[in-house]
Amino acid sequence: MQSLVAAEEGTIRKDWGGKIAIALVYPNTYTVGMSNLGFQTIYWHLNQMPDVVCERAFLPDPEDLDELRRSGTAPFSLESLRPLTDFHMIGFSVTFEGDYLNVLRLLGLAGIPLRARDRRAQDPLVMMGGVCAFSNPEPVAPFMDFIAVGEGEELAREIVAAYRDDFHDRETFLDRLTALDGIYVPERYDVVSDADGFVAAVTPRASARPIVTKRRLRDVNAFETISLVKTPNAEYGHMALLEVGKGCGRGCRFCLEGQVYRPVRHRTVDALRETVKKLAADGATRIGLVGACVSDYPWIGDLLDAVQDAGMEVSISSIRADSLSDSLASALARGGHRTLTIAPEAGTDRLRRVIRKAITDEQILAACDLVRHRGIPNLKTYFMIGQPTETLEDVEAIGELAGRMLDRLRVLDPTGKPFGRLTLSISSFVPKPWTPFQWARFDGADSLARKLDVIKKAVRRFSNVRVLHENPREAALQALLARGDRRVADFLEIAAGFDGDWRRALREWDGDPDFYTTRTRTIDERMPWDHFDVGVKKAGLVREWERAHAEEPVGAGAPRRPAATRAGGGCANLGAPSPTRSGAGCAICGSPSPTAATSAASTACPKRNTSGCRARRSCISRKSAGSSTSSSRWASTRCG
Ligand code: SF4
Numbered sequence: 001m002q003s004l005v006a007a008e009e010g011t012i013r014k015d016w017g018g019k020i021a022i023a024l025v026y027p028n029t030y031t032v033g034m035s036n037l038g039f040q041t042i043y044w045h046l047n048q049m050p051d052v053v054c055e056r057a058f059l060p061d062p063e064d065l066d067e068l069r070r071s072g073t074a075p076f077s078l079e080s081l082r083p084l085t086d087f088h089m090i091g092f093s094v095t096f097e098g099d100y101l102n103v104l105r106l107l108g109l110a111g112i113p114l115r116a117r118d119r120r121a122q123d124p125l126v127m128m129g130g131v132c133a134f135s136n137p138e139p140v141a142p143f144m145d146f147i148a149v150g151e152g153e154e155l156a157r158e159i160v161a162a163y164r165d166d167f168h169d170r171e172t173f174l175d176r177l178t179a180l181d182g183i184y185v186p187e188r189y190d191v192v193s194d195a196d197g198f199v200a201a202v203t204p205r206a207s208a209r210p211i212v213t214k215r216r217l218r219d220v221n222a223f224e225t226i227s228l229v230k231t232p233n234a235e236y237g238h239m240a241l242l243e244v245g246k247g248c249g250r251g252c253r254f255c256l257e258g259q260v261y262r263p264v265r266h267r268t269v270d271a272l273r274e275t276v277k278k279l280a281a282d283g284a285t286r287i288g289l290v291g292a293c294v295s296d297y298p299w300i301g302d303l304l305d306a307v308q309d310a311g312m313e314v315s316i317s318s319i320r321a322d323s324l325s326d327s328l329a330s331a332l333a334r335g336g337h338r339t340l341t342i343a344p345e346a347g348t349d350r351l352r353r354v355i356r357k358a359i360t361d362e363q364i365l366a367a368c369d370l371v372r373h374r375g376i377p378n379l380k381t382y383f384m385i386g387q388p389t390e391t392l393e394d395v396e397a398i399g400e401l402a403g404r405m406l407d408r409l410r411v412l413d414p415t416g417k418p419f420g421r422l423t424l425s426i427s428s429f430v431p432k433p434w435t436p437f438q439w440a441r442f443d444g445a446d447s448l449a450r451k452l453d454v455i456k457k458a459v460r461r462f463s464n465v466r467v468l469h470e471n472p473r474e475a476a477l478q479a480l481l482a483r484g485d486r487r488v489a490d491f492l493e494i495a496a497g498f499d500g501d502w503r504r505a506l507r508e509w510d511g512d513p514d515f516y517t518t519r520t521r522t523i524d525e526r527m528p529w530d531h532f533d534v535g536v537k538k539a540g541l542v543r544e545w546e547r548a549h550a551e552e553p554v555g556a557g558a559p560r561r562p563a564a565t566r567a568g569g570g571c572a573n574l575g576a577p578s579p580t581r582s583g584a585g586c587a588i589c590g591s592p593s594p595t596a597a598t599s600a601a602s603t604a605c606p607k608r609n610t611s612g613c614r615a616r617r618s619c620i621s622r623k624s625a626g627s628s629t630s631s632s633r634w635a636s637t638r639c640g
Pocket residue numbers: 248249250251252255256257258259292293610611612613614637638639640
């Protein structure tokens with residue numbers, strides 16, 4: 001651990017005297033956690049408060065874990081090496097359901113009672129934030145004293161203020177927190193299931209509110225989201241990361257990020273230009289742009305110019321095939337990109353229509369041409385298997401499409417260099433709450449394994465095609481945790497008792513995983529997360545679920561720069577500029593446009609259905625529907 005800190009630039013060290021001590025914990029390894037921009041941002045914001053000392057902790061690597069266990073040493077913070085029990089609060093940043101197991105392992109190693117109700121006065125308060133907190137925190141809720149539901153930049157300050165002003169004992173402090181928008185105190189809610197196992201009622205106690213409303217940051221320009229700690233030990237640690245905005249208006253039906261971070265809020269290019277200059281002055285030479293769909297940033301050209309003017313190189317996680325312009329490809333090639341990433345998500349246009357991803361085969365092939373024209377040697381593609389309505393033909397089409405892409409890629413670039421490698425990264429579709437596919441069934445590990453075999457067999461004849469995928473059984477675990485209710489907490493507790501051996505825990509648990517995963521849910525079923533309001537209307541999800549099955553054609557065409565002032569002209573549903581359909585509402589999401597006359601001056605609705613990102617770790621940012629097992633999480637989404 002000490003060698004990790006020694007290799008860092010930008011570590012914040014503060015004296016503890018009289019301060020509120022917060023351990024910010026990423027329940028995965030240092031490499032994964034330090035690749036997460038949200039984690040870094042909260043670390044910085046908390047330490048900006050003079051009376052707070054915030055230190056980081058991570059899940060130790062396996063060999064260090066063994067050593068901790070052998071020696072009976074509690075997990076400790078990076079900066080001062082203090083055990084987690086020395087802190088007033090422990091905040092877990094959770095962006096991947098699979099990390100729930102690590103949360104419990106860390107608490108157990110620290111000697112902190114797992115269940116909130118069992119904690120004593122001297123125990124730290126345990127809280128959780130991150131996208132899992134506002135997706136469906138129910139499986140992990142019994143282990144949390146409180147949960148921050150929503151974007152944390154402002155909420156973190158309010159939690160600290162409440163602690164500073166009013167901490168006498170746990171109960172009165174939690175009482176006070178329940179008054180804050182975006183705070184969920186699970187112990188203050190009684191969850192009742194009916195005889196068939198369905199959630200029948202969630203009843204608040206005392207001062208708790210019936211519905212917990214997500215917090216969102218209203219003025220994104222007021223808070224910079226940048227990485228300030230540089231480290232060679234994180235995947236993107238060599239570059240400064242900069243978030244260009246929050247939310248995505250594309251509305252891909254599998255995508256959690258595209259729903260729960262609404263409305264779309266782009267930072268202004270002026271604000272970003274200032275940040276870019278500051279980063280350059282601090283010595284950064286390379287900048288990674290982060291956001292749900294960076295290539296949709298309305299002023300991407302101006303921003304790329306600003307980066308170039310500052311003398312820096314630019315990197316973007318993945319690009320939507322239909323947004324890839326020659327200038328963008330050129331900028332990325334200049335920035336030293338050796339691999340460009342796009343996400344077709346499905347092998348056929350039909351299935352892309354179902355998932356609201358309106359990229360066509362032709363656009364994918366055109367992207368291949370640009371890659372070669374600009375001399376980028378490798379192409380990586382993301383596909384997802386197991387999506388609703390998928391047939392064998394859709395799966396076989398992935399291999400066929402790879403062959404057609406290779407035909408376009410196997411040309412010499414302008415300098416005479418040959419193409420390198422085409423990578424197919426195949427993830428498994430995991431239905432997520434708050435998406436139109438929240439009612440869908442998970443395909444099942446055996447079915448997914450057979451589909452993977454079909455793809456691998458189809459591309460075996462190509463020497464420069466590589467197939468990457470995770471174990472579908474890991475996806476099955478994620479599917480259980482993503483849509484589980486509080487009874488799934490028992491499974492997590494058993495797994496923690498087996499030191500994370502969840503396969504063994506599944507055998508011991510008396511619950512039925514299929515109830516949560518491979519069953520198609522009915523529209524009128526109460527969901528475990530229905531006592532939250534994250535700004536997504538169920539009626540809209542139902543409409544999209546039905547449209548998916550109708551395979552309605554979806555619009556294409558890249559979103560353009562929104563009107564400089566969107567005052568009154570936005571799509572009511574998306575918080576985004578409406579299309580030019582005066583009086584007809586948003587042509588894409590179908591919601592009535594509040595000021596149709598104004599919106600006529602706007603441009604395309606960014607919620608056109610095209611891209612794909614999921615809670616996948618092998619990219620600049622986390623994805624939100626595909627299973628996640630690789631190792632880098634810049635932020636919370638990645639699209640291409
Ligand atoms: S997959 Fe990407 S483009 Fe589609 S909604 Fe999600 S963030 Fe947006």
